[in-house]
Amino acid sequence: MTIFVYCIQNGYLVTMKISSSDLGKQAYHKVKQMIVSKKLLPGQKIVQEQLAEQLGISRTPLRDALQRLEAELLVESIPRRGVVVRQFNDREIVEIYECRIALEVTAVRLFAEKAQQSQIDGLRKLLEPFEHTNEIDEKAYQKADSNFHDTIIKRSGNQFLYQLFQKGNLLVCIDAIGLVRPPKETLQEHLDIVTAIHNRDGAKAASLLKEHLEKSKRLIVENPGYEN
Amino acid sequence: MTIFVYCIQNGYLVTMKISSSDLGKQAYHKVKQMIVSKKLLPGQKIVQEQLAEQLGISRTPLRDALQRLEAELLVESIPRRGVVVRQFNDREIVEIYECRIALEVTAVRLFAEKAQQSQIDGLRKLLEPFEHTNEIDEKAYQKADSNFHDTIIKRSGNQFLYQLFQKGNLLVCIDAIGLVRPPKETLQEHLDIVTAIHNRDGAKAASLLKEHLEKSKRLIVENPGYEN
DNA sequence: ATACAAAAATTGTCATTAATTCTTTTGGAA
DNA sequence: TTCCAAAAGAATTAATGACAATTTTTGTAT
Numbered sequence: 001m002t003i004f005v006y007c008i009q010n011g012y013l014v015t016m017k018i019s020s021s022d023l024g025k026q027a028y029h030k031v032k033q034m035i036v037s038k039k040l041l042p043g044q045k046i047v048q049e050q051l052a053e054q055l056g057i058s059r060t061p062l063r064d065a066l067q068r069l070e071a072e073l074l075v076e077s078i079p080r081r082g083v084v085v086r087q088f089n090d091r092e093i094v095e096i097y098e099c100r101i102a103l104e105v106t107a108v109r110l111f112a113e114k115a116q117q118s119q120i121d122g123l124r125k126l127l128e129p130f131e132h133t134n135e136i137d138e139k140a141y142q143k144a145d146s147n148f149h150d151t152i153i154k155r156s157g158n159q160f161l162y163q164l165f166q167k168g169n170l171l172v173c174i175d176a177i178g179l180v181r182p183p184k185e186t187l188q189e190h191l192d193i194v195t196a197i198h199n200r201d202g203a204k205a206a207s208l209l210k211e212h213l214e215k216s217k218r219l220i221v222e223n224p225g226y227e228n
Numbered sequence: 229m230t231i232f233v234y235c236i237q238n239g240y241l242v243t244m245k246i247s248s249s250d251l252g253k254q255a256y257h258k259v260k261q262m263i264v265s266k267k268l269l270p271g272q273k274i275v276q277e278q279l280a281e282q283l284g285i286s287r288t289p290l291r292d293a294l295q296r297l298e299a300e301l302l303v304e305s306i307p308r309r310g311v312v313v314r315q316f317n318d319r320e321i322v323e324i325y326e327c328r329i330a331l332e333v334t335a336v337r338l339f340a341e342k343a344q345q346s347q348i349d350g351l352r353k354l355l356e357p358f359e360h361t362n363e364i365d366e367k368a369y370q371k372a373d374s375n376f377h378d379t380i381i382k383r384s385g386n387q388f389l390y391q392l393f394q395k396g397n398l399l400v401c402i403d404a405i406g407l408v409r410p411p412k413e414t415l416q417e418h419l420d421i422v423t424a425i426h427n428r429d430g431a432k433a434a435s436l437l438k439e440h441l442e443k444s445k446r447l448i449v450e451n452p453g454y455e456n
Numbered sequence: 457a458t459a460c461a462a463a464a465a466t467t468g469t470c471a472t473t474a475a476t477t478c479t480t481t482t483g484g485a486a
Numbered sequence: 487t488t489c490c491a492a493a494a495g496a497a498t499t500a501a502t503g504a505c506a507a508t509t510t511t512t513g514t515a516t
Binding site: 275276277287291307308309310 | 498
């Protein structure tokens, strides 16, 4: 399918084609979705021809997609053996958390210092539905939580940091891990962070977020089954 | 070419073939080298057929390589338009530095807390050739500097962090940027950091490294030509 | 059960074809 | 003539299918 877009460029009306024919990128998103939604299980081998047929494409764009996913550490490719969905053990999850803390704390400081007021308000709005209520829908909260952290990183103003988050796939991994602590506990922490941002207190926001994330990390470390 | 490796696996002698036939990975390393060594210039378009012929391979493995390099942010692919070598402006270099600071400060804390004594000694040895001398060879120092920081990250014990550094290509970018400050200035800072690590003072090492990197970052920001 | 050999499945690579973009040429109006 | 727009042609990328190399599975004999 091809879509035509008309726009003004250098004062002239130009027609631009936006072709949705990039099978590689499409496949990338689909396979990523399949991994996150556990349709492809960790450790499972991906048979290329089979999956390609399932997606209705040939192997070349699928291989492109797998290449990307390997770079994002979501799959592992062993030459001549094939590609398997990567699985993270507890030690690796803690490693991921440590990286996340390092980058996200930096992001929140930048956000507090530079973000526009409307962006701060937007962040605040994400939390509203869950205030003043006892029955918190876990699924909705998880989504809001994910959005909350994503917004801070995306709007930090440091685009490279955001790319690193995506390419390093920290967000996806963290989504896959799911909620570590109950909403009741984390909601207040989120609110406090927003307050600090609102006051443009970057250092305070950073230390609050750090403690917020460290708590979750500690829970994973102290989890039975964690091997040091 | 095929190489056979003999090794003991589960108590049995096993022969393993290591085929260097992975053209994709080979091409990846070659092209990466070409970018770092400026044989392919920033902004330059890569014509796939041309480069493939130059490397003596077909376009399929070259595309694999470019896919990887795109994930590492070293090249940029515009669908149906081609692949160009990515160039970083000052603003992006600062962004890269901010990410580097976040991750490397975390790494040095872990290193100070967990590293074996021999690793700390190894770090110290890297600096020795440049002490007690007035004539510092810039090139040799740059290599030592690069090794110094690489060691801290690699031996932090957090493998994911190291992968993130590689995939995010922070190290390569930083190598490409080169020395920001004169050796005389940074050598003493490096020595102080080693001392803190030697004393297992993670917090001290972290704050010293942070200041060390922040100084370089500030120099870039204050550089004429930096657009905020 | 174990070890080996043959068969099947799967991956990596290439050459070809189709689709898209870029460049040049052509034609017409100011 | 000069400028712009449309059309034709060349160049380049994307995708498909086919083939060869390699691994995994299956079957058979020890």
